[in-house]
Amino acid sequence: MSTDPPSETIPREEIESGRVLAAVAYLPALCFIGLIGAPENRYVGFHARQGFLLFLLEVVACIALAIYDASLGRIPLLGFLVGAVVRFVLGFGFLAATIYGVMKGATGEMARIPYLGDAIRKVPF
Numbered sequence: 001m002s003t004d005p006p007s008e009t010i011p012r013e014e015i016e017s018g019r020v021l022a023a024v025a026y027l028p029a030l031c032f033i034g035l036i037g038a039p040e041n042r043y044v045g046f047h048a049r050q051g052f053l054l055f056l057l058e059v060v061a062c063i064a065l066a067i068y069d070a071s072l073g074r075i076p077l078l079g080f081l082v083g084a085v086v087r088f089v090l091g092f093g094f095l096a097a098t099i100y101g102v103m104k105g106a107t108g109e110m111a112r113i114p115y116l117g118d119a120i121r122k123v124p125f
């Protein structure tokens with residue numbers, strides 16, 4: 001199980017050199033670029049793991065919505081309305097988390113995404 005280094009233990013030059021890769025790590029499916037581009041940078045690794053979990057949640061949500069559309073989404077009017085509301089809420093939530101992560105990664109902060117950041121200790125890379 002990996003542990004996150006406190007931001008005080010990461011040298012400032014390591015944070016400065018990894019700010020761009022940390023910000024890019026939150027864009028869908030681009031979390032692996034930081035791990036390949038700077039595998040020894042702990043700052044990039046922290047943000048890449050959060051970006052990976054965010055991407056994983058987006059994939060799970062897409063699969064769940066596809067299952068919903070194939071089953072309950074076929075109910076006339078009600079299925080469409082519920083699906084549209086759920087898509088809007090999830091889309092807005094994922095967009096807000098992505099913007100938050102990009103901003104924190106670009107500014108040099110090691111902030112956890114609320115509700116998601118606690119799970120990054122379980123991500124092995």
